[in-house]
Amino acid sequence: MKADSNKFPELNKTKFENRGKEFKFGIPVTNAITIGNSIAVGFGDGTVRIFRSGQISEPIKAHSGVVLSISKDGEDILTGGDDGRFLKISLDGEIKEIANFGSRWVDHVTAYKGSLVCTCGNIVYLWMPNKKEPKLLEHESTIGGVAFDSKGRRLAVSRYGGVTLWKKDYSNKWSSSNLIWKGSHNKVIFSTDDRFLVTSMQENQLHFWRLKDKTDSFMSGYGAKVKSFAFVYDSKFLVTSGSNEAICWPFDGNGPEGRKPICLPYVGNKPVTFVEPFPNENAIFTGLSDGSVFLSEIEKSTNTIIIRSFTESEVTTIAVTEDCSSILIGDIGGNILWTSIWDEEEK
Amino acid sequence: MGETNKQVPVTVLTGFLGAGKTTLLNRILTEQHGKKYAVIVNEFGEQGIDNDLVVDADEEVFEMNNGCICCTVRGDLIRILSGLMKRADKLDAIIVETTGLADPAPVAQTFFVDQDVADRTKLDAIVTVADAVHLSTQLSDHHEAEEQVAFADVVLLNKIDLVDESRLDAVKDRIKKINPFAKIIHTTKCGVSLSEILNLDAFNLKRILDTEPDFLTSDHDHEHDDDVTSLSFVSDTPLDMEKFQDWFSKLLQTKGQDILRTKGILDFKGENDRYVFQGVHMLMDASPMGKWPEGKERNSRLVFIGRNLESMNLKEGFENCKSA
The missing domain is CATH 3.40.50.300 (P-loop containing nucleotide triphosphate hydrolases)
Incomplete structure (x- = not known):
């Protein structure tokens, strides 16, 4: 190996790329969801493709515009599109239309054990298992994000001015309370232990509430909007995009207030655009605006390996199969890499 | 990309x-x-x-x-x-x-x-x-x-x-x-x-130069205070950059709600470039836009569109920005 390529490993293909499969679709990759060892990928032309063991399904013509949101219900894929349709798609590619809102977009979809949720404008549509008609939960402004807690008893809906927290009682009645913070809230997630609720905001910051006492605070200092964030390793850390480093806030104990985040730098110093936890490990995959993807251990920042070298297209999705054997990386330029995470001898 | x-x-x-x-x-x-x-x-x-x-x-x-x-x-x-x-x-x-x-x-x-x-x-x-x-x-x-x-x-x-x-x-x-x-x-x-x-x-700031908008100094009747009007100013004396920035940023901070739009081409003392800006309320986009064209007169022109402009002492403020 030449000295130059040691110095700039990103100029060469990585071993992950060499042993993986690359696909060039030329269509923006918008999102992906893991279902067992399959990964369903949504595209900017409304198609969904299913990847399994490096093999790819025929494109499923789901939406006529963009696949805006993707989730799953058991073994089925759920998608929302800018054609106003909310769809359930089987892994065999069979499409079932759950609802059609015409020229209004289906911005967000999620589910919990047969309860299906989509949002359209300021309304959450909630189909309880085996119910034909949805329940409508109305909000004052357009919904920025929606998330169930781990038991499916609470549904957080982010919007302008805060979060509406819907709670289901044992007779399946929903009542709401408000978590208020000025400004527009986008994506919302619960911590994996359900103790915290985190939103990203229109401003370059995140907001969080500790649910037991509803105390709240914010995490700021970002150079850009935080579009990708997730809890890792039993909610020990919240990992976030929005900076040229992956910013990892400690969420053990009472949360991040008064504590400093761990910042993981990467070769090239480009903005981080996507973060994905490594399941059950204190580690993350980080995708950058130049298309490169790294795997790092959070508390040992020197332990970083490069998974994909740059493609010059911003990473828009990373997904890991349930058995943690393979990873899928997608970018805005329509490139996808499917590769095994482990070397043969490591398996 | x-x-x-x-x-x-x-x-x-x-x-x-x-x-x-x-x-x-x-x-x-x-x-x-x-x-x-x-x-x-x-x-x-x-x-x-x-x-x-x-x-x-x-x-x-x-x-x-x-x-x-x-x-x-x-x-x-x-x-x-x-x-x-x-x-x-x-x-x-x-x-x-x-x-x-x-x-x-x-x-x-x-x-x-x-x-x-x-x-x-x-x-x-x-x-x-x-x-x-x-x-x-x-x-x-x-x-x-x-x-x-x-x-x-x-x-x-x-x-x-x-x-x-x-x-x-x-x-x-x-x-x-x-x-x-x-x-x-x-x-x-x-x-x-x-x-x-x-x-x-x-x-585009370039277009402000291309279109050469009508920056004639406006002389106008007193309007109702909450009518939207415009005022423009021209100066052949180069402006002092520091004074202008000081005046203009304070003006937008305090009166930005009433100032709807601003546009201008500025000639600063000691600078070879034309400075072009445009703003919407308190937000500004400004940049040097290359040298003054040969044979064209150098002057500073700016215009305000807004309410209650009369009360903002704009003329006086602008005059004070002229370099000594």
């Missing part, structure tokens, strides 16, 4: 209900030749829009916590524009229709404030459709009508067949008084060449 990095131009169509926005929109859409447009409409649209990519929006105005007291943005636009940018087919333009009573400032400010929107799209121009018959009354009765004229890059003065010449002149004078920049186009049934309303690049 190639194509994905290209900024898609966004044209904003404003105008009171009944002025002819939908007529214009349908004209644009039917006259397109192989162009792909997305149209963002509001729920109070007058009639059907004939296009395969129509997006329904609720005009949602958000306050920003960015220390800028009057800074509001259109949340629905941020969401829809970033969604449209994920499409596989590239759009030639996006047209945003606003409701008759909309204030154009949050729309314009969205392109200054949201980085994603600014990276992938650009505000091309604000086109205001005005009804030649009713505009005068609307201007007197509604703040929003004044704002729509004040923010316009183009005013499409429609239904001119329904007014006589003297009335038309009166309406034109009224528009000019509010907004000396706006190009006024006379139409009946919004019959206008698309090249006059699309791809104008009106918010």
